Amino acid sequence: MNLESTLTSLVAEAVKNLYNFEAELSQIQIQKTKKEFSGDLTVVTFPFVKAARKSPEQAGQQIGEYLIQNNRIISDFNVIKGFLNLNISKSYWLARLNEIHANPAYGTASEAGNRGLMMIEYSSPNTNKPLHLGHIRNNLLGFSIAEIQKANGWEVVKTNIVNDRGIHICKSMLAWKLFGNGETPQSSGLKGDHLVGKYYVVFDKAYKAETKELMEKGMSEEEAKKSAPLIMQAQQMLLAWENNDPEVRQLWETMNGWVYEGFDKTYKQLGVDFDKIYYESETYLEGKSEVERGVELGVFNRRPDTSVWADLTAEGLDEKLLLRADGTSVYMTQDIGTAKLRYNDYPINKMVYVVGNEQNYHFQVLSILLDKLGFEWGKSLVHFSYGMVELPEGKMKSREGTVVDADDLMEEMIETARETSQELGKLDNCTPEEVEAIVRMVGLGSLKYFILKVDPRKNMTFNPKESIDFNGNTGPFIQYTHARIKSVLRKAAEMGIGFGKLENPAIDISEKESYLVQLATGFPSIVREAGDEFSPALIANYIYDLVKEYNQFYHDFSILKEENPDVRQFRLVLSETIATIIKTGMGLLGIDVPERM
RNA sequence: GGUCCUGUAGUUCAAUGGAUAGAACAAGUGUUUCCUAAACACUAGAUCCGGGUUCGAUUCCCGGCGGGACUACCA
Numbered sequence: 218m219n220l221e222s223t224l225t226s227l228v229a230e231a232v233k234n235l236y237n238f239e240a241e242l243s244q245i246q247i248q249k250t251k252k253e254f255s256g257d258l259t260v261v262t263f264p265f266v267k268a269a270r271k272s273p274e275q276a277g278q279q280i281g282e283y284l285i286q287n288n289r290i291i292s293d294f295n296v297i298k299g300f301l302n303l304n305i306s307k308s309y310w311l312a313r314l315n316e317i318h319a320n321p322a323y324g325t326a327s328e329a330g331n332r333g334l335m336m337i338e339y340s341s342p343n344t345n346k347p348l349h350l351g352h353i354r355n356n357l358l359g360f361s362i363a364e365i366q367k368a369n370g371w372e373v374v375k376t377n378i379v380n381d382r383g384i385h386i387c388k389s390m391l392a393w394k395l396f397g398n399g400e401t402p403q404s405s406g407l408k409g410d411h412l413v414g415k416y417y418v419v420f421d422k423a424y425k426a427e428t429k430e431l432m433e434k435g436m437s438e439e440e441a442k443k444s445a446p447l448i449m450q451a452q453q454m455l456l457a458w459e460n461n462d463p464e465v466r467q468l469w470e471t472m473n474g475w476v477y478e479g480f481d482k483t484y485k486q487l488g489v490d491f492d493k494i495y496y497e498s499e500t501y502l503e504g505k506s507e508v509e510r511g512v513e514l515g516v517f518n519r520r521p522d523t524s525v526w527a528d529l530t531a532e533g534l535d536e537k538l539l540l541r542a543d544g545t546s547v548y549m550t551q552d553i554g555t556a557k558l559r560y561n562d563y564p565i566n567k568m569v570y571v572v573g574n575e576q577n578y579h580f581q582v583l584s585i586l587l588d589k590l591g592f593e594w595g596k597s598l599v600h601f602s603y604g605m606v607e608l609p610e611g612k613m614k615s616r617e618g619t620v621v622d623a624d625d626l627m628e629e630m631i632e633t634a635r636e637t638s639q640e641l642g643k644l645d646n647c648t649p650e651e652v653e654a655i656v657r658m659v660g661l662g663s664l665k666y667f668i669l670k671v672d673p674r675k676n677m678t679f680n681p682k683e684s685i686d687f688n689g690n691t692g693p694f695i696q697y698t699h700a701r702i703k704s705v706l707r708k709a710a711e712m713g714i715g716f717g718k719l720e721n722p723a724i725d726i727s728e729k730e731s732y733l734v735q736l737a738t739g740f741p742s743i744v745r746e747a748g749d750e751f752s753p754a755l756i757a758n759y760i761y762d763l764v765k766e767y768n769q770f771y772h773d774f775s776i777l778k779e780e781n782p783d784v785r786q787f788r789l790v791l792s793e794t795i796a797t798i799i800k801t802g803m804g805l806l807g808i809d810v811p812e813r814m
Numbered sequence: 815g816g817u818c819c820u821g822u823a824g825u826u827c828a829a830u831g832g833a834u835a836g837a838a839c840a841a842g843u844g845u846u847u848c849c850u851a852a853a854c855a856c857u858a859g860a861u862c863c864g865g866g867u868u869c870g871a872u873u874c875c876c877g878g879c880g881g882g883a884c885u886a887c888c889a
Contacts, residue, residue: 246830246832248830248832251833251834254833261832263869263870264869297833298833299832299833300832343889380889383889384889385889522887524887533817534816535816538887541887543887545887547888547889574819574882574883574884576883577817577819578818578883578884581817581884602818605883607882638852643850670827671826671827672827674819676819676881676883677826680825686839687852688839688852689838690827690839691838691852693852694838696852697853700852701849701852701853702849704849705849705850746830754827754828758828758829762828765837768854769854769855771849772854773846773848773853774848774849775849778848814850814852
């Protein structure tokens with residue numbers, strides 16, 4: 218039983234005995250004492266003053282006295298208005314520190330997978346262009362949430378649905394065929410996804426030129442866009458693809474293959490991975506047959522022009538198209554099919570989609586449609602919706618070339634980390650391999666932390682210059698603290714100073730130190746909360762707090778020179794504990810922490 | 815028009831309904847015989863507006879105003 222719940226029942230008991238009042242557990246609020254006040258934990262006594270018929274101060278005083286008489290953990294208390302501040306005994310904190318220190322998996326669930334199977338879809342790229350900054354947020358959030366849910370006892374299947382078919386890839390294919398001169402990743406030296414993306418841009422330019430020309434001949438913009446030769450050829454290509462035209466299929470396989478090679482490198486650099494990849498080309502037919510089934514069930518209806526619609530006006534939404542008049546499927550159709558296949562493949566207890574908030578409506582509809590089709594899990598799917606990433610100059614627009622490319626950005630972050638550590642002479646004693654590994658961890662850590670510390674729902678501004686900062690609430694600041702602690706511990710080992718279980722409960726530790734232990738004891742509940750709320754930001758900000766507190770206390774403190782061996786041992790144990798929490802916590806964010814830097 | 819998200823220092827971000835709304839960046843000044851100064855300390859500045867619920871509201875509810883997304887026979 219943890220301290221909070223012990224105290225909660227104690228307070229309930231106190232209130233009952235003192236005032237003959239049966240408090241509900243939710244009325245008893247235990248919180249960390251604010252830094253400016255003396256004490257470790259605070260009981261809010263406002264809810265009891267009515268029943269007690271006492272002033273808040275008197276009630277606090279009485280409850281405090283009761284607690285101190287009936288419990289050895291509490292050593293002292295003070296009352297300010299309706300707040301009863303409790304001091305927890307030092308020996309309690311020492312005992313807790315021993316417990317935490319002895320558990321290398323501290324903060325993560327002891328039994329893996331006992332809560333069921335959670336499938337988490339994230340990334341979900343189109344194959345016509347490389348990944349950009351927006352995908353980075355998606356990938357980092359998806360991966361981190363998966364790690365956090367694992368730590369909370371879920372079995373997790375990470376999945377990716379690749380949009381490998383459709384008009385977009387046909388545009389790239391057509392442009393490559395017409396203007397590519399047989400260029401390949403090998404011949405051009407371009408990464409595969411970048412090469413295919415290049416031809417997507419080529420298409421767009423040529424297409425624009427065509428529509429402009431048509432408009433100059435007096436055609437309306439809408440008409441011109443529809444009848445430009447290039448777009449018509451692309452549509453024909455899509456049709457040929459659906460009809461299994463061997464030549465088109467061959468080109469499609471080749472170009473998608475290039476893209477996958479490129480994506481693999483990006484994913485690897487970013488440190489994310491998947492357990493199962495679905496391809497839309499393999500799932501979209503399933504969606505069509507599900508929609509047909511819906512028509513037979515009478516939950517969808519077919520119009521005279523043979524297109525199929527779902528009427529969602531009863532749910533306060535509009536009507537939604539599911540199959541076009543020509544029988545081809547739309548995005549929604551495919552998602553229905555993919556969902557069904559997934560549930561056939563895995564015994565899923567919870568399905569999570571990590572997809573941007575521009576698709577909130579889509580998932581609202583998907584949930585209802587699956588429910589209408591009779592899937593009992595339809596209603597309970599989770600759309601983990603996150604906000605857009607904007608640049609200081611505004612939104613990213615591919616047309617205006619303001620998109621930040623994922624590969625370039627990662628490379629830039631690593632280079633900056635390299636330059637900074639060179640300037641500071643930090644890595645002079647390291648081998649080239651070590652340097653490489655460290656600057657990579659730091660550069661990527663900086664990027665990842667910057668993105669994950671923000672509430673996912675909010676749109677965020679990414680400033681490439683400011684993000685490459687190594688001070689303040691940043692990844693490198695946390696990594697640095699970890700490295701520094703490790704350095705002290707190495708030194709201790711060299712000096713032959715051992716430290717294990719703390720035996721002497723009588724040593725005098727300061728308020729600050731017991732506060733640090735207290736913060737450390739809060740780690741598991743933070744992990745749990747982050748799981749419940751799907752919030753990596755919670756963990757990020759907790760670790761920053763911990764690190765900041767630790768630095769304030771130890772920045773000029775010579776642990777190894779401490780004369781009293783018991784105190785020295787305590788500080789080493791505390792430091793190592795904090796290093797472990799940093800490592801575990803950052804691990805949940807997908808961020809590596811170096812042993813030295 | 816409709817649905818959903820969002821509004822906190824100059825900027826980027828915090829705050830289970832609780833105490834004097836926290837950090838960081840940016841500016842200035844200090845602190846290294848020491849384990850790593852990529853650090854630490856000190857100095858100013860903010861809850862969009864109006865109601866309601868409550869002992870108590872940045873938080874919950876209602877109404878404005880501002881920002882964003884969606885509302886495609888695109889994916």
